[in-house]
Amino acid sequence: MHAMPVTHFLSEFSRRPDRRVWLRRLISGIALTLALTVELLAPLALSAGARPNQLLGASMVISEIRFHGSAQGNDEFIEVFNPTQSAIDITGWKLVRSTSTGTSPSTRHVFGTVSLQPGQFYLVASASYDDAVPPDAIANGSGAATPAVNSNFGIADDGGVALEKPDGTKIDQVGLGTTSYGEGNLLPQLTADTDQGYARVNVCEDTNDNATDFVLTNPSDPQNSSSTFSICPAPTAVNTAPPWYHRVIINEIAWGGTPSDGTAGQWIELYNPDTTNPIDITGWHLVAADGVPDISLSGSIAPGGYFLLARRSDVFTTLPINQVFLDALNPGGESLRLVTSTGSPVDSANGDGGPWPAGSGFAPYASMERNGRAADSDAIWITFAGTPSVQDRLNQNVNGTPGAANWATGLTQTPSPTPTATFTATPTLTSTPSLTPTQTATDLPNQALLINEVAWAGTAASSSDEWIELYNPGITDIALTGWTLTSSDATLNISLSGTIPAQGYFLLERSDDNTISDITADQIYSVSLTNTGQSLRLKDTSGQTVDTANSNGGGWPAGNATTFCSMERRSATITDSDTAWITNTGIVKNGLDANSNPICGTPKNVNWAYFVTPTPSPRPSSTGTRTPTKTPTRTPVTLSSVVINEFLPHARSDWNRDGRVDYGDEFIEIINVSTQSVSLSGWWLDDQTGDSPTFALPAVSLAPGAKLVYFASETGILLSNRGDSVRLYKSTGQPMDVFTYTRVPEPDQSYCRLPDGRSGWQSGGCAPTPGENNKLAEIVFVGEQTLPAFCLRSSVPAALFPAECLPSGLEAWSRAWWDGVLPGFQRWLEWDGENYLLE
Incomplete structure (x- = not known):
């Protein structure tokens, strides 16, 4: 089978899709769940102490080995893994074998140009390797820098292997029997012609004892660089200061917006309390508990500085903002979390959920300000009641302190009714003050x-x-x-x-x-x-x-x-x-x-x-x-004039009408939701970072309400069937629309906005309508079907089975062809934009 590129990424905590490795799954899952729970809670508790040190991998580890497989002694592979929080360049690193006596160490593979991302696997196999998962490289035996020299590892059943840097520094070792390559108590040797090996119980942990770290797997469960990533929790450094003191904090939220724009003018302020060091927040996320909004942050915050986000770039008259976000905060209340690029929690606002603890959604649109640096709780948030110093885009006062020290800092909040109650409409708005006290129990706010x-x-x-x-x-x-x-x-x-x-x-x-x-x-x-x-x-x-x-x-x-x-x-x-x-x-x-x-x-x-x-x-003075x-005559200005309207990640029809059904039929559709034509000069499309090359949009003018469809045959953007991101960028580099999905719909079902334009996304279940109005897919019952012989094979990849062996996939193929009844054909299969020969 063809080797997969080292590019596909999906941040999951699932180690491997094969459920047969139940023991490793169970232990790894429990460990990660506990680690994540502590990680989520520790920074947000006032009295939280430091977590005990974990034995997290400090560098690359060997995550699975097989020295003897079903195809006898040379059916070998070695899998390595990056458990850290940073990419690791392993170019020139080596896999070195040893015998049971520790003599004759021999370099069996030298890595080519390879950089592994956090949570990514890499699979090196012998030339006699016999497994369904394609290796990233074949052992190059003599130490050549290219995998063109196919070789076998030739590791004895009671031998060992070490992962070394180019200078010979040993990074990790695994040994069987009594070999000199290994750590702590070694593993029993395996001699039978059986598909079995040893895999790390928890890929994120290294105790430097092989017997503790590894478990027997039968059958083997190799993973390659295209397998689901397994992001490990970040180690927690010991800090004598409170855990929230030096981090970025969510400092102010104007969930009601501004007097001129209401919620369309919502803004958020982040603050860096460290007066010495800037903090790069690129890749961090500010996300609500319900997933909307989910703001991917970009940029850095100067020492003691502020970072302003708003739903429109011109929300203030003169004060610039750092980043635009599109989805609105719920005026009824949101629980916001600030997390790093690896998902580690940094701060929260209204973390216990429910209505906002401060601020106002009506006049005077006062912001919700944090009082000091204490950890998030309802008590630390206060409604702004100071003197405004900033004006919104129509020169109305902004009741808050965007980009400046909070008015609320240092205030002592007394247990009084919700501050927003002081801003209710005054009785002067009514002709007669005839409201009786008995009605107050049922009165609703304006x-x-x-x-x-x-x-x-x-x-x-x-x-x-x-x-x-x-x-x-x-x-x-x-x-x-x-x-x-x-x-x-x-x-x-x-x-x-x-x-x-x-x-x-x-x-x-x-x-x-x-x-x-x-x-x-x-x-x-x-x-x-x-x-x-x-x-x-x-x-x-x-x-x-x-x-x-x-x-x-x-x-x-x-x-x-x-x-x-x-x-x-x-x-x-x-x-x-x-x-x-x-x-x-x-x-x-x-x-x-x-x-x-x-x-x-x-x-x-x-x-x-x-x-x-x-x-x-002004309202016309005429009473006519x-x-x-x-x-x-009103000139609308949109938050994002052009948005992604529909995309198809898994095509099974000839949508681009080129006479073939292949990955080129995937498409991305954009729409101009504004009332003015928009020049697309300098705009581009992209998917998840590093997956596919970016595609520069043709320099055309898109009319109001008009759509443009770009097929993968033109863009080269291949949307992964295992989750990906579709992104639209303006010429300035500012992301104008982003949609990330974690599962593929049925084949020939798209993700779409329904109705077209600014509406919410339908998470799959749309009928592909390139260039036409979006609509839901029809649900057709095809009856019960038995699986073809192909789908019964244990070698069918877990990620491939739902798309090709469930009813929608079965309907797309010749049953006789799948079952091998029709002779004389090579069986090729397209998976995630790559073609594979089924053997």
Whole structure:
């Protein structure tokens, strides 16, 4: 079989996919689980002490050996492994054998140009090696620097092997019998013609005693450089200072955003308390407990300096930011963790989950500031209440201290009600202060529910097919029985019923449930909205106004009666005003009307308007009817104007129409979700670092809503069937969109955004639609099938079995060909972009 490249990477703690090596799996799994548990908890506890020293590998180790296999004495292999936290260059290193008496040491292999990443294996085998896993190199016997000289190790059944540096320094040794090459108590020799050997119980641990470190494996379980990586936990250095004192800390979070942009202007500040040394955070991650957002950090923090992240690059008037992130923080609460590139925890914010312990999601959009360097707990976070010194992009005050010392530092927080309570709306907003104390138990804060989208113009099928969408931004479900949605002219008075889920939508359709034919309505209403404009009010069971739309009257501030496009709210945290609403452009849409035309809106889905911001303009002084066609004067600016829309990692059809079905049919599709053309000059696509060469996008201008599809036959980007990353970069080197997956869908099923554009990802299960609207794959039951003879072989790689031997794979191939009934054919198999001859 062909040797695999030394490039594929998947950060997993699973040592090997073969479940037969149960003892090593069990011990290794328990050890790593305990190590990770301690690693996660130690830095976050105020009184945590240092962990006991672990016997972690300090350099390369020999991880598995076989001196005598099923093909007799020369059926040998030696597997090495990198247990450290850094890449190790083993160019020129040697594998040296010894006899049982320790005489006649002989170099049996010299490594070529090889650099092993943390957690990566490398397999060297004899020329007589007989196993399904392809070696990375064949022993070059005489010591030649190239594997072109095929040879056998020729290690005696009671011999040993040492891994040496070019200068002869022994790094690791394993011996059988009484050989002089070995560590501590040696292993019993194996003489039978059987597929068996010795493998390290825990590849991350080296006690310098062979009998303790290794276990008999039957059959052998060799791993090569393309096997799943097994990242080892980082050793913990002893430090007399508290574990959090010198690390980077999450210092300030404006989860409510800014007055001008609401949550679209969210920002986060990291701080380096070390006044002497800068800290490189490239490869670190700031990730929420639910996985969204997951921000891959890039750059370094100066001594005593700050690192600002924001959802838009121009969130502040003059203060630059260090990095843009795309996915929003949940205003209802997130648990954030800062981890290193190896997954080691550094810090957390709101680590115990639940609502944010401080900050505000409404005016004045105050940040959540850390008080000092103490470990994360609810008590250390305080809502900013100082004097603002920074302005947002529309020159409104930012209630926080981005890029500067926290106002909260040194404050003593007294046990008082949540600080955000001091910023609730004042009674001066109401005409009469008639609220009674008995109502406070049921009162909900302003905008506990939102009027999120209004299709007052109807749909292309009928202008009478109007619909309204409500949204619940909170973290608890809300029963709507007793709530009302009314208009200022009293023509609309809907008594609501049912429940709106947390972070969910409630869709009202006029007249019948066919207004949006492919989405079920939550409630039907009958009264028509006027095209000239109305003021809508959402009231709770006590009659208190919770939210409004177009509250100051006059024409609708957005929406279009000609294109039947909806009026969308641009943020879940911005109060109702003319600038709070934007006309959907049809670039991002969801649902079909009664005639199966695409809805120009996003019913029951995230608003397109959440990702654009209008340039503020004064409301026309005329009291006449406002025409919806004036909305194009607002110039939206997107967070990322072009995003990845769909990609196919495992093709089984001729998608690029070149007459062949191969890896070239894999594709990546991008889309322009902005309202302006975007030049792609200097942009590029890439997958996981080091996997494939980058692909420079052609210097074309991508129109609003337009898509471009790039096939692997053109890009050379091979997406791994065992997990990979798809990345889109701007000409400045800034990542504009990234999606990482850890499993491959069924063959010929893609990952896609549904609906197209800014919507969430469907984790597999999409039908490939290059250049067309995304859609889910159909589920077809093909009945029970017996496995072909090929799939019954023990040599079938574990990662290959699901894709080729489950129903979807069986349907793609000739059963007779698999079972070897058809003679005269060489059996070649494509796996992860490589072709292999089945022997």
